[in-house]
Amino acid sequence: MEFDWNQAQQEFRTTVQNFLATHLxxxxxxxxxxxxxxxxSEFSKQFCAQLAxxxxxxxxxxxxxxxxxxxxxxxxxxxxEMWAAGEPRGGQYMNVNWIGPTLMRFGTPEQQERYIPPMAxxxxxxCQGFSEPEAGSDLASLRTKAQREGDRFxxxxxxxxxxxxxxxETCFLxxxxxxxxxxxxIFLVPMDTPGITVVEIPSLIGEGDIHEVFFENVMVPxxxxxxxxxxxxxxxxxxxxxERVGIPRFALASRMLRRAINLLQQQLRFHQGAMxxxxxxxxxxxxxxxxxxxxxxxxxxxxxxGPEASVARVAxxxxxxxxxxxxxxxxxxxxAGGDPLLLAHHQRGIVAGIASGAAEIQLNLIATQLLQxxxxxR
Amino acid sequence: MDFAPNADxxxxxxxxxxxxxxxxxxxxxxxxxxxxxxxxxxxxxxxxFFDAAQIPELGPVSxxxxxxxxxxxxxxxxxxxSMLVHPHLGGDxxxxxxxxxxxxxxxxxxxxxxxxxxxxxQVGICAPEPDSVEAVDSLFAYPMGRLKQPPRYQPLPxxxxxxxxxxxxxxxxxxxxxxxxxxxxxxxxxxxxxKQFGRPLGSFQAVQHRMAECTVLARGVRLxxxxxxxxxxxxxxxIAALHAQESAARVVYxxxxxxxxxxxxxxxxxxxxxxxLKALLSxxxxxxxxAQAVAVHCFQ
Numbered sequence: 001m002e003f004d005w006n007q008a009q010q011e012f013r014t015t016v017q018n019f020l021a022t023h024l025x026x027x028x029x030x031x032x033x034x035x036x037x038x039x040x041s042e043f044s045k046q047f048c049a050q051l052a053x054x055x056x057x058x059x060x061x062x063x064x065x066x067x068x069x070x071x072x073x074x075x076x077x078x079x080x081e082m083w084a085a086g087e088p089r090g091g092q093y094m095n096v097n098w099i100g101p102t103l104m105r106f107g108t109p110e111q112q113e114r115y116i117p118p119m120a121x122x123x124x125x126x127c128q129g130f131s132e133p134e135a136g137s138d139l140a141s142l143r144t145k146a147q148r149e150g151d152r153f154x155x156x157x158x159x160x161x162x163x164x165x166x167x168x169e170t171c172f173l174x175x176x177x178x179x180x181x182x183x184x185x186i187f188l189v190p191m192d193t194p195g196i197t198v199v200e201i202p203s204l205i206g207e208g209d210i211h212e213v214f215f216e217n218v219m220v221p222x223x224x225x226x227x228x229x230x231x232x233x234x235x236x237x238x239x240x241x242x243e244r245v246g247i248p249r250f251a252l253a254s255r256m257l258r259r260a261i262n263l264l265q266q267q268l269r270f271h272q273g274a275m276x277x278x279x280x281x282x283x284x285x286x287x288x289x290x291x292x293x294x295x296x297x298x299x300x301x302x303x304x305x306g307p308e309a310s311v312a313r314v315a316x317x318x319x320x321x322x323x324x325x326x327x328x329x330x331x332x333x334x335x336a337g338g339d340p341l342l343l344a345h346h347q348r349g350i351v352a353g354i355a356s357g358a359a360e361i362q363l364n365l366i367a368t369q370l371l372q373x374x375x376x377x378r
Numbered sequence: 379m380d381f382a383p384n385a386d387x388x389x390x391x392x393x394x395x396x397x398x399x400x401x402x403x404x405x406x407x408x409x410x411x412x413x414x415x416x417x418x419x420x421x422x423x424x425x426x427f428f429d430a431a432q433i434p435e436l437g438p439v440s441x442x443x444x445x446x447x448x449x450x451x452x453x454x455x456x457x458x459x460s461m462l463v464h465p466h467l468g469g470d471x472x473x474x475x476x477x478x479x480x481x482x483x484x485x486x487x488x489x490x491x492x493x494x495x496x497x498x499x500q501v502g503i504c505a506p507e508p509d510s511v512e513a514v515d516s517l518f519a520y521p522m523g524r525l526k527q528p529p530r531y532q533p534l535p536x537x538x539x540x541x542x543x544x545x546x547x548x549x550x551x552x553x554x555x556x557x558x559x560x561x562x563x564x565x566x567x568x569x570x571x572x573k574q575f576g577r578p579l580g581s582f583q584a585v586q587h588r589m590a591e592c593t594v595l596a597r598g599v600r601l602x603x604x605x606x607x608x609x610x611x612x613x614x615x616x617i618a619a620l621h622a623q624e625s626a627a628r629v630v631y632x633x634x635x636x637x638x639x640x641x642x643x644x645x646x647x648x649x650x651x652x653x654x655l656k657a658l659l660s661x662x663x664x665x666x667x668x669a670q671a672v673a674v675h676c677f678q
Binding site: 001002003004005009073261265270275276278279280282283284286287290291293294296297298301310311314315318360362363364366367368370371372373374375376377 | 380381387439566569577581582586587591594604605616620621666668672676
């Protein structure tokens, strides 16, 4: 057992930190207010191009696609430092984490040639067309339909909560190609295809984050389908396992907790009650950290993480929640124009139990797959 | 970063599991508040398990893993302090150990060969005078004892006191981790078997969610305890002990809800873990004490 980093890992982390220190602008804190905002998206293209040039955008990708086959720990250390810095890669972190790797696994040569290089160069944004008004946790009941018409598909329907849809060039879209729960397919749809309307949803989360996306007789070639017809669940499952532990939220949560504590200490407001609450939040962050590391450790060893990933997700939600509640209670002024970083973190933290699947579903998975408790009858 | 035990640790755990297998069930006629067997300690002593922390290839991480595994048994024995704190006492103090905190009754005090005295900020070590301790009945599922009169001892220098407190925290967290896991296992089994409203209790989502939350907490305690044993850092120890006590408070409530009236009986073994967790809740000034230690070691 070992709870420390080896030399190579420490050096890599330092490399990433140095890159951030030299490439984030002076006014970074005022840009980083919404990963989906226009200003953030524009910055991300500039920043990701620089990352790519430094070999720090997709190091864990195969050489063929611009990477150097770096290991799971490198990918995670990179993600940790990026997220802790407020995610200057904006929505492109999705490309790096799972969209690119999913195309490598399931894409046709034409799809790969078209879509992967721009990701490797940090020049493209994607959005994820999954949730619908009637299909959130129950994603299998989605209704967006892709009707085959000769060598094309005609897509009609609506997606909701779509992050980055206002800025994305391409949509990773789930649509129904037949009846029955399993008849769902994936399409790679350019967002400038006629018939697509994007409406931003004002939200608590931050500018430019969530949208409605309407598809009205959107025609796409059959070659836009990813994988086989009806293969969506296999592909999504693979994508999830490639993403593994998801966003390393504990990295920013613990950094922001420290920031909050420093503020209170400077103002001589870090009294007993605050201290105790901060300690609990710190413990929650450290538990989430270790669960996440354990999964990466397994991935590095070629072990497929099963329900342990759900444990890590729930622990992460607990950590975000503890830090959020601490800031709300002891530093409310930071959420009222006082501190853009704390505000930005708060807005990102509040979705921790909702985005990428509701925490309650994770609890179901822990109960049925880890504890092996009997499933609830439907 | 490597979460897998090494070959020596695997062999050690395996040897322990073999020894522990005799002690893995309470006797069928068991109706007591606590359950002990002197044979368990004897076999551990004979097997050299108390010295694992001193062996370089094994270290305190191995000791923490042993403590966690032993705490899962229905039988309890003073192992945590012996395995994790004893190496830091200096001198030639005999096992078993017990802590007397601010003069209160404590776990294993009546049978201890060495007492660790915690009085406010002071820490001292002494051997109990003959006839100075007595066993007391308690609700806690540990054999409890108390001092009839306060002993004399030399308070240790602050650095030694801090070090001992740190390892006491790690011992507490490791023990709590095992207790939590065993309690969870017992609840899971009960929920799979016990039927009401035509189906197993464990098939109700509300129950499943709370069990899942408890699982996340319990596993977190284990990881934090093992990490603290590895780093030996005061901040890690405080975090581990804090999480242990926080988790214990919630899990004990939830699990007893799930095992209902059956769990109130002395026949059902749940109290052997949950009422040991309750004893741990007050130690080292409880959650407040641990939070303060986290603040001192992590926030300054």
